[in-house]
Amino acid sequence: MKNNLYFASIAGLSLEIEMRNGSNSEVRHDWSMKEVRALFDLPFNDLLFQAQTVHRANFDPNEVQVSTLLSIKTGACPEDCKYCPQSGHYNTGLAKEKLMQVEKVLEKAKQAKEKGSSRFCMGAAWKHPSEKDMPYVVEMVKGVRELGLETCMTLGMLSDDQASQLADAGLDYYNHNLDTSPDFYDKIITTRSYQDRLDTLQHVRDSGMKICSGGIIGMGEKATDRIGLLVQLANLPQQPESVPINMLVKVKGTPLENVENIDPFDFIRCIAVARILMPESHVRLSAGREEMSDEMQAMAFMAGANSIFYGECLLTTPNPEAHEDMQLFKRLGLRPEQRIEKTDDEQEASLNQAIQKEQNSHRFYDASSAQH
Numbered sequence: 001m002k003n004n005l006y007f008a009s010i011a012g013l014s015l016e017i018e019m020r021n022g023s024n025s026e027v028r029h030d031w032s033m034k035e036v037r038a039l040f041d042l043p044f045n046d047l048l049f050q051a052q053t054v055h056r057a058n059f060d061p062n063e064v065q066v067s068t069l070l071s072i073k074t075g076a077c078p079e080d081c082k083y084c085p086q087s088g089h090y091n092t093g094l095a096k097e098k099l100m101q102v103e104k105v106l107e108k109a110k111q112a113k114e115k116g117s118s119r120f121c122m123g124a125a126w127k128h129p130s131e132k133d134m135p136y137v138v139e140m141v142k143g144v145r146e147l148g149l150e151t152c153m154t155l156g157m158l159s160d161d162q163a164s165q166l167a168d169a170g171l172d173y174y175n176h177n178l179d180t181s182p183d184f185y186d187k188i189i190t191t192r193s194y195q196d197r198l199d200t201l202q203h204v205r206d207s208g209m210k211i212c213s214g215g216i217i218g219m220g221e222k223a224t225d226r227i228g229l230l231v232q233l234a235n236l237p238q239q240p241e242s243v244p245i246n247m248l249v250k251v252k253g254t255p256l257e258n259v260e261n262i263d264p265f266d267f268i269r270c271i272a273v274a275r276i277l278m279p280e281s282h283v284r285l286s287a288g289r290e291e292m293s294d295e296m297q298a299m300a301f302m303a304g305a306n307s308i309f310y311g312e313c314l315l316t317t318p319n320p321e322a323h324e325d326m327q328l329f330k331r332l333g334l335r336p337e338q339r340i341e342k343t344d345d346e347q348e349a350s351l352n353q354a355i356q357k358e359q360n361s362h363r364f365y366d367a368s369s370a371q372h
């Protein structure tokens, strides 16, 4: 196999990045802040070229996974995430809604499938699901799966037992974002700790579900916080299968409503670095797409983003309308990724692979060690 070596010399630091043509680039869990900073400091074209090369070694470059997101319980959340219009701590004029009925959720899922989504994500504004709500969410998972869609939920923190219940119901993915770096975290959220988030991710992993975890760019964080976030995600014992990179949507009434705009190129750099660090993960161009031009979205796909949310609403913030997305796909020659059902043999093979991987990995992860 022919290997390509890329050299970057930035601020006295020589960085050698090896990429294997035609095979998966190696998944590493030991990225240092210094190495990742060097990637961010590359000339823009060099960074994009590297990201696109990694992307092509792992994915069809013209396929984009399409998910639909539905808010199944809206507003009045006890958490104080400073970017979020659903937090009960801020007055954003958002209409609160109780947990949706199971039949209504299934109706929405059916519509999403008809519009070309392969995954249906359900989000509830909770600190964590209560025991009385669990039977309903379990029913939702089972019903959406029966429609032939992949399932994803984001319900806040999960205990070990709740994660197992959801996994037993057939939930494919659980979304729980790290949001930002450990250092910047308490400027954004004070009602749950970074370690709480890592614990939930561990429970999800232990239950056998796939992880969707990423963060938000443009909350007033420093460059070093973006590096810190991506290092945390990449250095998890097993990298998240899905990594949403959100661009802050500034909502009136939230503490971040007047934060300074992020340079679009800095946002694209985050996508590109996420792609290089997590070569086998789907990198999702997530919240904030409504405010991005078609050209910026195209550049994000070039940088390695290969997943989007589809539909008019992203939980409570606007998203480009579905037909606009399809037009953009057409103009760029992109196709929605098809869901491939695995046979029993394939499922068994991937389970064995996962067990082996787990046995070779460190069971516990010290969040602070990744910073150095």
Ligand code: SF4
Pocket (backbone or CB within 6 Å): 077, 078, 079, 080, 081, 084, 085, 086, 087, 088, 124, 125, 126, 127, 156
């Ligand atoms: S981001 Fe989630 S946990 Fe935080 S306030 Fe919003 S709904 Fe609640």
